[in-house]
Amino acid sequence: MNFADTPFTIGLIVANVIFSLIGFSNAALVDKTIMWPYRVAREKQYYRFLTSGFLHADFIHLFFNMFTLYFFGRNLELIFSFYGLGGNIAYLALYFLALIVSDIPSFIKHKDDYHYRALGASGAVSAVIFATIVFSPWSSIYIYGALKISAALYAVLYIVYCIYMGKRGGDNVNHDAHLWGALFGLAFTLALVAAMKPELFSGIIEQLKHPSLLGN
Helix, strand or coil, rough: CCHHHHHHHHHHHHHHHHHHHHCCCCCCHHHHHCCCCHHHHHHCCCCHHHHHHHHCCHHHHHHHHHHHHHHHHHHHHHHHHHCCCCHHHHEEEEEEEHHHHHHHHHHHCCCCCCCCCCCCCHHHHHHHHHHHHHHCCCEEEEEEEEEEHHHHHHHHHHHHHHHHHHHCCCCCCCHHHHHHHHHHHHHHHHHHHHHCCHHHHHHHHHHHCCCCCCCC
C-alpha cells in the first residue's frame, strides 16, 4: 500500500503528531485547546470539540492512537473510495464528526465541573476502527509485529481497555469517547452503505458467517 494512496490518513497522523508534540511543552496552548466543558458552556468555545482531538496526554497515548489510525484509517480511506461511498469527503466527515459526537456525552455530564478536562483523538479513532471492521471484520492485524489477531478482536480489546481506563480515570484522557466514537462509526458507516450502496450488505453479512478470531 503506497502512502500516496491514503494522503488523508497520513495527513491526520502528521497533524496529530505535530500538534501533540507542541502541546507537550506548551501548557498555554493546551489550556486554550483542550476539551473543557465548563468553558465551552459558558464562553461558547465550541472549537474545543475539534482542537482537543489533536492533543494527547503523552507519547504512549499518542503512539497508541496513531498506530491504530495508521492501520485502520488507511484501509477505510481506500474502502470508501473503492466502493463509491463518498470517498475522501465521507472519510473526513466520519473522522471530524466522530470527534464532535464522541465528546457530547462528556460535555453534557461535566459542563458544570470546572476541573474536568479531556483530550485525545480516541473518539475519531474508535469510529474509524468500527467503520473498517464493517467491511473486513476478520482481516489480520499484528500486535507488536508478532501477535496475530482479527480486526474484530482488536476492536473489542481496544474498547475493553478504554472502558477500564475510563473507570480508572486521572489522566485527562476522555476514555468514554471511545465507546461513543465506536457506536457513531458503526452507525455512520451502516447508514452510508444503506444510502449509497445497499447491495454491499450481502457481502458484509456473508463475512460475518465465517468468524476467525485470529484473522484470515
